[in-house]
Amino acid sequence: MSFDVIVVGGGPAGATAAYQMGRAGAKVLLLDKAKEFPRDKPCGGGLSARLLHRFPYVREFLESGEVPVNPIRRVHLESPDSTRVTYGQNDPVLYLIRRWEFDAALFRRAQGVCTVRNGVMIRRCEVKPTHVELESTEGEIFTAPVLIGADSANSVIARHTGLRSEAAHKEYAVDMMEETDYSRLQVADREAIYLFLTLTQTFGYGYIFPKTEHLNLGFGCKLDWYLTALRGKGAEHHAGWVETLKQKGDVTGETDRSRYKAFPIPVSGPLAQTFTDRVLLAGDAGGFVNAFTAEGIFYAMASGSLAADTVLEAMRSQRYDKRQLSAYQRAWQREIGDDLRHSVEIQHRLFNGSGRMDSLVRNAKHDPELLRLIIGYSMGAARYEELRSYMMRSTVPTWVWGKMKAAVGLSA
Structure with missing residues (x-):
């Protein structure tokens, strides 16, 4: 044929x-x-609301129950310095499948x-x-x-x-994760996702994504960092990451090492x-x-x-x-x-060891609109230009004031 x-x-x-x-x-x-x-x-x-708008037949098979879905309305966001902020809204932020x-x-x-x-x-x-x-x-x-x-x-x-044709370590991240049912591993808040922006020198973060009957959690990082720090130790690192989450009180139960997987993700753009x-x-x-x-x-x-x-x-x-x-x-x-x-x-701007990630999350903790835009951009509901414009309007006056005080010898 x-x-x-x-x-x-x-x-x-x-x-x-x-x-x-x-x-x-x-x-x-x-x-x-x-x-x-x-x-x-x-x-x-995670499915964004714009995916359901772009592809209406996906919404149809989610609503029919053909594919079980957990609508998420909250996001717990933690910065490298352990500052945590929670964002919530009435409509789903993300649909987990x-x-x-x-x-x-x-x-x-x-x-x-x-x-x-x-x-x-x-x-x-x-x-x-x-x-x-x-x-x-x-x-x-x-x-x-x-x-x-x-x-x-x-x-x-x-x-x-x-x-x-480029070198793979420049283009890829590695996601180390497991997806285990709730009879073995549970999460404190099933109606939220957790994002831990923990790596400061290179792209990387931990996450908890609760599905309808299973918990998905893991840690992603750039391939070059993985090869330097975690080669041959991915499963061990993952088990340690689960223990860290247990100590934080975010999860309870035990990891299932048979469910551990590691796979590449291209994170350098098209x-x-x-x-x-x-x-x-x-x-x-x-x-x-x-x-x-x-x-x-x-x-x-x-x-x-x-x-x-x-x-x-x-x-x-x-x-x-x-x-x-x-x-x-x-x-x-x-x-x-x-x-x-x-x-x-x-x-490149946030995962570079400059402390920008900490500053961003700390500011968002006290600025609901900034938090909304950060989460909205991350989930595909807000445009980059909106986030950038707001960040410039909200941070430039502070920066200018700091420079003025430094110029006249005042403590910041």
């Missing part, structure tokens, strides 16, 4: 793209290395409109003058005029097409180029992750949707060259580009 397009990777980016193109009438082949869905997927599993259930729901929808092959791991991708050729580890060959690579942070498609002749990259494969919060589900689905739009237009024109597919990069830059670029800036 011939196909109009191949999608590699059945996670949120690939399933969204396949579903959208299949509904539009394209002949889509969706390949995934998992032998079956649901498949295990470690992840914090288990990724294996959520991904399976997206995959089922794609499966209904396209051809699916499970248990296929790609080892070679080659762009030819008239098509893209893929070879599986079993030696099976797949071809199509165009391809969407949505095959995770370790994307074979990105590497084999030359779109990802790749410089996310397209080439006959190939587009979406989701983690293209680096579509918020570098400040490490949230990737919304950006995965948005990039998958925009990639689908670009392929459908290419099919209409029967052109799959770089010039034609460059429309994809312009599209994601318009919708999510500023978000992702600013998230990298914030990561």
Whole structure:
């Protein structure tokens, strides 16, 4: 059977793209290395309100109970110096799901409109003058005029097409986490998420995400720091982190070491180029992750949707060259580009040992509007420009006054 397009990777980016193109009438082949869905997927599993607005069918399967969801209305935020502040609102700040259930729901929808092959791991991708050729580890060959690579942070498609080439330690974080049911591990506040912004010299934070029946908690850090400080000791560090949370009174019970997982997350922003002749990259494969919060589900689905739009237009024109597919990069830059670029800036400004993170949280403790904007930006409900503008208005007078006092020899 011939196909109009191949999608590699059945996670949120690939399933969204396949579903959208299949509904539009394209002949889509969706390949995934998992032998079956649901498949295990470690992840914090937070959905923003804007994701539900952008993809109404997600709201439908959450409201129907197909995917259990815990609406979160509070956030406990702790700075490196242990200053803690709590934010709450009437509407949900975030919707927590288990990724294996959520991904399976997206995959089922794609499966209904396209051809699916499970248990296929790609080892070679080659762009030819008239098509893209893929070879599986079993030696099976797949071809199509165009391809969407949505095959995770370790994307074979990105590497084999030359779109990802920088040193991995500069681009990735490592998330060390477990997802354990409440019979073993409990949290003090099931209606809140906890964020611990504890690393001061490099990007990193701890978190607690309570699901409907399970507790997800872990610690993320840049890969270079992990390789320097935690190589071979990830599980031990995680167990120690759980003990720290118990001492704080945030959790009770015992960690389940069999549920420990560590996985890479790209946190340096989208790749410089996310397209080439006959190939587009979406989701983690293209680096579509918020570098400040490490949230990737919304950006995965948005990039998958925009990639689908670009392929459908290419099919209409029967052109799959770089010039034609460059429309994809312009599209994601318009919708999510500023978000992702600013998230990298914030990561570099706050996780640098300057004490800015402590100052920000301390100020937010006494400034409800600043706190609202910090949480709103983190959860995708406030724009970077709003947060930056407010921070400038609220902090510049203090800074100017401090400089004036220093100039005339007064103590600050």
